[in-house]
Amino acid sequence: MARVDLRHARLSWRGAATAAALLLCLVAATLAWLGHLAGSPISTGGTVVVAPGQTLAAVLDALAGAGQLDHPRALRAWARLTGRGDRIIAGEYAIRPGTTPARLLADFAAGRVLRHAVRLPEGATFRAALGAIWAAPAVTATLRGRSDADIMSALGSPALPAEGWFLPDTYFVTRGETDLALLRRSHAAMRARLDALWAARGANAPSSAEDAVTLASLVEKETGRADERALVAAVLLNRLRQGMPLQIDSTVIYGLGGSFDGNLTRRHLQTATPHNTYTRRGLPATPIALPSEASLVSVLHPAPVDYLYFVARGDGSHVFSRTLAEHNRAVDCYQRQQAARCRS
Structure with missing residues (x-):
């Protein structure tokens, strides 16, 4: 009967255990190093574009080639170990200050593209x-x-x-x-x-939503003051209902197009275009600008006033008048610069 060398067996077991321990230490150290790489901020910022069908390996190699990333192969290994090795969505991504490879890979996987x-x-x-x-x-x-x-x-x-x-x-x-x-x-x-907005319009709103857009574009060009929009809208609607021409300078300027040199003259006011509200009654042929929501609201809920005129004071605000005589006095004050009459 063969004799078992227990001493040799004990030495073999100890060697295997030591090797296993060393291997575990190596694996742990490698994982710690990979985690450190993944959690260290990328050295330079910028953007990266992932083309449709492009692999993560190709993207990481490109970043490394551009000097934005170190150890692309190690990061590919970390991505595989964490389940992100094949999760990448095409698009443009931001590399902001402090961005880590781990964060960037998470962005790739979630499709958090730059907007x-x-x-x-x-x-x-x-x-x-x-x-x-x-x-x-x-x-x-x-x-x-x-x-x-x-x-x-x-x-x-x-x-x-x-x-x-x-x-x-x-x-x-x-x-x-x-x-x-x-x-x-x-x-x-x-x-x-x-x-x-049209579904919630007031009783004095225009007759159609299309007219509301056109009117709102006029309000947008005529005043930048929130407290005046509904007043300007009321003047425009009151004049339309009385059959008066709107006589809005901004419609004349729009109709002149590229020929307008910044100086509005009497000749311009008399030049007939589809948008000149001095030479034609009613609304211009189309809106003249992109109206804000605030201007749309103003024409759908105009102020309950009977004003028919307004004139700019020169400081961004306007004087509103009910009669032509009142309006002419305001024009003398603020357009013809007869300021003494304004104070009298």
Whole structure:
């Protein structure tokens, strides 16, 4: 019968245990090092674009090649160990100060792409708003050279003018979004907001929602004061109901287009255009700007006053009058600069 060498067996067991312990220590140290890499802030900021179909390995290698990341292979290993090795969504991502690889990988997995602000300002013309969209580097321009009518047809609203039918606001876009897609959002927002406001309109509101947009664009251009919008709206609606021409300078300027040099003259007031409210009665042919929600509210709830005239004081505010005689006195005061008569 063979004899068992217990001493040799004990030595073999101790060697295996020691090797296992060393291996565990090595694994633990490696995991700790990988965790340290993943939790250390990336050295430089900026952005990274993940193309459709691009792998995480390719993105990490590109970041390393650009000097933004160290040890891309180690981070790929950490991503596999944490279950993020194949979770990456295409788009543009921000690398902000303090961003760690772990955070960036989490952003990739969740699709937390960078969003860029594009402002469509109140009172801007449609073409000026389109220019603001084209000036945004993140937006892809597809509408250059296309007419307003073509654009409205593409948006599914061929019967509406482009002017006035987009809600001024700050919109957030992801890189590559087209100008048409952004306009579609703005147009839908205007229609939805107008529908809600129209449903709650007051008794003295205009006869149609389309007229309300046009009137709101005039209010937007005539005053920037919140406390005057409903008064200006009331003057416009009162004049329309009495069959008086609106005689709004901003409609004349809009009708002149690029030929206007900044100096409004009597000749301009007498130049017939579809928007000149001195030479034609009723509303101009289209809105003349993007009206704010506040201006829309003002024409749907005009002030209960019988004013028919207003004139600028020169400080951003206006004097409102009921009669032509009152208005002429106000014009003498503030437009013809006969200030002594204002104080008398």
